[in-house]
Amino acid sequence: MIDKTWPDAASAVACVEDGATVMIGGFGRSGQPVELIDALIAHGARELTIVNNNAGNGDTGLAALIAAGRVRKIVCSFPRQADSWVFDERYRSGRIELELVPQGNLAERIRAAGAGIGGFYTPTGVGTLLAEGAELRTIGGRDHVLQFPLHADVALIGALAADRWGNLVYRRTARNFGPVMATAARTTIAQVDAVVPLGQLDPEAVVTPGIYVDRVVVVGERPWLREGRFVGGVDIDGHPIADETQEAVR
């Protein structure tokens, strides 16, 4: 019998070794698997290479992992944000390595790793600093650069719901990198709001088939949902808002 549910985040992430390459889903805070990251911090693995679109927001999640000094290098497309002070400080002081990748190359390189593609040619980045050193090839009269797949030891992703086979569905734009990262890692760990009985997810609407998922951790329903329905009442960071502050929300 297949049962990929795991008792807790701590035991699920215990397989992450020092020096591992870890993909972390999410786009900014949206879809970021914060509970798995917290468990990874507690687990203590060091010298990690992190693959994420960004480089952390505020002081939680990926930012906390960086602040804890566990990240040797980050591969991302958009580190500099209004609330990326943790990364900014460590980058400026030379304590973290940055590999900057155009977002489409990041996504496609991750997909290539999952799809068994050895490399691909893309026009993105041609003639720019971010393609320096990349092999150039003219195809159909257009210049392309050769990009290689991006594999990971472990992927930590966030989804809405799973079944015990590891089939996943996501919610709105929190889907983002989760489905491709799940395909590109040797071990994929998903945190979900809930595990539903096998057969309850619509086979036409499963986004990540369970074959790509190794471990599922239930973290409880996100604060802006109640029994699966959107109730709101939070700010963009997911924090509850008092009534008098609602005017400030855009």
Next chain:
Amino acid sequence: MIDKTWPDAASAVACVEDGATVMIGGFGRSGQPVELIDALIAHGARELTIVNNNAGNGDTGLAALIAAGRVRKIVCSFPRQADSWVFDERYRSGRIELELVPQGNLAERIRAAGAGIGGFYTPTGVGTLLAEGAELRTIGGRDHVLQFPLHADVALIGALAADRWGNLVYRRTARNFGPVMATAARTTIAQVDAVVPLGQLDPEAVVTPGIYVDRVVVVGERPWLREGRFVGGVDIDGHPIADETQEAVR
């Protein structure tokens, strides 16, 4: 206002020119857009290059297009089937050209065309006749061959339902090549059982976003459904079965 619905199959396929490359969805008979193909036969475009997984079944659909002498060349992975007599006869008499492509390369080359990938390296076919002439490259100690994207002038695909923006959902394994072919053609024409009001398709479960679809033709509900529910009563070719023949169905 966006309204991609088209009054009938005949007018929808009138844009297909002589000599065009036409992708046709379907895997055998499953998902094959027979009404669009019939309209293409009536339209009369000649010297077509067809991209499909197979080379026609029985005497209808793609087989009828081939029988009508409209197909100069077919690009496919699996022409020879128990019921591919129309293709077989023309191939043996040298009246149709065949480009045989491993099925995964076919799917990935179509995706590459839709995704702006100039070429990709794959281990599939290395050391075989089907990679003869392909550029070889060793990546990570493994041999790969370079494959190029496969574009089309027009794609004819079958789906279950659409909205007026061209968003599509499919049914079961009839999905097959439809979603990737829709991305790879200059003009994509979808036949659907029905068009539903905008907003009725679940945004989490749309398989082909409308951006990939140019024309939608309603052909009515497939015989084994009634008001969207499976009622069966057909054989594998979709023909009604009499009660006494049901024993023969496996």
Next chain:
Amino acid sequence: MNDRISRDELAARVAADIPDGAYVNLGIGAPTRVADFLPAEREIVLHTENGLLGMGPAPAAGAVDPDLVNAGKQAVTEVAGAAYFHHADSFAMMRGGHLDVCVLGAFQVAENGDLANWSTGGEGAIPAVGGAMDLAIGAKSVYVMTDLLTRAGEPKLVRACSYPLTGVRCVTRVYTDRAVFDVTERGFAVRELFGTATVAELEELTGLSFVTAEGAAA
């Protein structure tokens, strides 16, 4: 009459050029504002690279959904007809040439269409590129929306970019606070002048020579 139009007027001017039925990506920052000026009678489908086609305006207070954000991580909504997809599918859409228009900001645009908009190359600056390079090579029309001059008075339309490039020969048209320029084989063509600006004044401000655009409004 002023020789410059406001940021909102510029956003409205860009919006006016986006046809009914277009699929459009609006870059983060000023281009996002174009959404507020899209003509109500046109159906224009907004794409955001984090996985949504059919993006709607900001939600009402209290209805912010942290799972529904745009490329700038701001709260947005979905419209009827929306579809969600993952990041690789989203960038396949962008890179495969399916978007009709993208609107980007710029540090510099060169007269051959080169775009610089992601890095000033300054020491200690933290680089960030996001999806700009993918949009620059992928959209059918790449519109740039920017002031003609920096706050320091330096022209953003240049002979050749001195800042690191985002894309080569990729810009279709530049909407500035003083004029609209098409990128042509022979350099920038003034398509439309705003307010009291003249071609001669703009040439002096930028140090460039402009060609006459076909069908220019000015």
Next chain:
Amino acid sequence: MNDRISRDELAARVAADIPDGAYVNLGIGAPTRVADFLPAEREIVLHTENGLLGMGPAPAAGAVDPDLVNAGKQAVTEVAGAAYFHHADSFAMMRGGHLDVCVLGAFQVAENGDLANWSTGGEGAIPAVGGAMDLAIGAKSVYVMTDLLTRAGEPKLVRACSYPLTGVRCVTRVYTDRAVFDVTERGFAVRELFGTATVAELEELTGLSFVTAEGAAA
């Protein structure tokens, strides 16, 4: 006792080696039959390359669904936990190394693991390859299921394939009607003998020398 096992016994023998929780693709033809012998106490997830993970057995009479077929275009069913996907996603799954096992038929398997199973190269024969080349390079274990000899008595285990290859050095193990062979660095290793067959007899039938397998049952 016979020196060969039946087609059904062979299918059952293959099925017995597929572990609980495995993701498996069964090729068209004889390998499809393995599904009928999977141990009921194991959850094994069947993949079909036309876009389904979680394939079930043939439907009841009258419940045939033309929209639900396997790679051989036969009617099948879906099980609880199934997921549908399009062809590029399906082959990404196969080619990306995610399937634990595939079971394929063969014309020939060479002692270095080369597989020939798509074309005899005959004049006038219509070639068809389907997904065989993708499975051959993509599955973690590539099992071949075949008779040891052709009907004409020619061995299918060979020093080097004379028929066009499907894949190079890709086969993990060969299940035949007379024995099970592992492909090793040093050639075929007899893993298990069926009935009265001896290694010496199989060597004579094939003209090959076999090595002793680690952990072989015979």
